Structures are given as C-alpha cells and as structure tokens.
Amino acid sequence: MRRTDVAEAWLGVGTAALMTALAPLAGATLAGNVGAQLLRDQQGWHRTTAVLTENAAYTETAVAAGDTGRAEAMVRWTAPDHSVRTAMALVPTGTRAGATTAVWTDAAGRLRHQPMTAHQAEVLGDLAGACAAAGVCLVLVGGRRVVVRVVLDRYRARAWERAWAEVEPRWTHRHA
Incomplete structure (x- = not known):
C-alpha cells in the first residue's frame, strides 16, 4: 500500500469517529434549544x-x-x-x-x-436536531472528500509523474 492509501484509510476512520461523536451532540443540543426557544417565543x-x-x-x-x-x-x-x-x-x-x-x-x-403545544415544539426541535446532525455528517464527509481529492490525489499524481519519468525512457527506448 502507498502511504497515501494508508492516509486515506486513517482519514476515513477519523471522519467516522468525528461523525459518531459530533453528530449526536449537535443534534441533541439544537433539538433541545429549538424546542425551548419556540415555547419561550410564544409565552x-x-x-x-x-x-x-x-x-x-x-x-x-x-x-x-x-x-x-x-x-x-x-x-x-x-x-x-x-x-x-x-x-x-x-x-x-x-x-x-x-x-x-x-x-x-x-x-x-x-x-x-x-400557539403550538409542548409536543409540537419538541417535534420541531427534534427535526431541527436531525437536520443539524445530518449537516455535521455532510460537512465531515465533504471535508474528507476534499482532502482526498485535492491533497492526496495531487500527491499521487506527482508521485506517478516521478515514477513515469524514471520508467518511461526504458519502456519507449527514448533516452533524454
């Protein structure tokens, strides 16, 4: 395995770990705050x-x-x-x-x-929390994808070019 493949695998593990920790935290925090705020607004x-x-x-x-x-x-x-x-x-x-x-x-x-009932406010809060959790997941997965495509793939392309520059003259019988 190339070092970039190992880095990509660890990046996936890190992304999954962050999603596991941050998505429920963001969802629960926002759900409670939104539900409470909706009830306070109509007091x-x-x-x-x-x-x-x-x-x-x-x-x-x-x-x-x-x-x-x-x-x-x-x-x-x-x-x-x-x-x-x-x-x-x-x-x-x-x-x-x-x-x-x-x-x-x-x-x-x-x-x-x-005015909405406490149950209606809770349901809307839960919906907002689910959206926040999904948003955290999308940001983390998108961030991982950007790192893989921009950083790791550029590094792989440069490594491929170096390797090809070394091998190409022998394969094509052209010598610089």
Whole structure:
C-alpha cells in the first residue's frame, strides 16, 4: 500500500469517529434549544375575543386544500393599548359578520397563530436536531472528500509523474 492509501484509510476512520461523536451532540443540543426557544417565543401570547367584520364563507383555495372547516375572514379586536386592530384570521367556516371568535395575540396586540403545544415544539426541535446532525455528517464527509481529492490525489499524481519519468525512457527506448 502507498502511504497515501494508508492516509486515506486513517482519514476515513477519523471522519467516522468525528461523525459518531459530533453528530449526536449537535443534534441533541439544537433539538433541545429549538424546542425551548419556540415555547419561550410564544409565552406572552393570549387568547382574545374578536368580532368578524365579514362572513366567513368557503373559498376555492380552502376547499382545494381540503380545509372545509376554516376560512379566512376579516376580524376586529382591541389590543392591550386599547387600539382597535383588524386583520385576516382563520375562523370556522360559515361564521357570520358580527359573531365573535377566539384569536391569539402577542403582548403588543399583533395577531398570531394558535400557539403550538409542548409536543409540537419538541417535534420541531427534534427535526431541527436531525437536520443539524445530518449537516455535521455532510460537512465531515465533504471535508474528507476534499482532502482526498485535492491533497492526496495531487500527491499521487506527482508521485506517478516521478515514477513515469524514471520508467518511461526504458519502456519507449527514448533516452533524454
């Protein structure tokens, strides 16, 4: 075996060892942090009563998406600073203008989606952690490939050229 072959083998072993250590660490760390951050971000959200300013009817896009239970409609609510706000919100289909519905707002009175549960935040955190672990693996495998192709293959090519320069005159009967 050439020295470059041995180096390539050890590079593979080192890459596998780093992947075994770093991928789970990165995944677990990010999973916990993302899940916790998602829950912290929605801590100040609260349920507010809003009044529909228009009827909530079926829309072609809602039916096409298979969502026949909710529709978009303009709603009005009062923010904590006592200002009146309006925005489009998903409400039960068929709700008439003037009816009340529950919406979620943040501390500044901005409309938000319904907060996710702890389980949903955990699942999204786990997904982010899996992506981080995969990213670590891709970076390590890509780094190994770059080292093999750029460094080791260049070294092999130079060694081949030196060997050929030594042997070629004898094989072709050309002498320099």
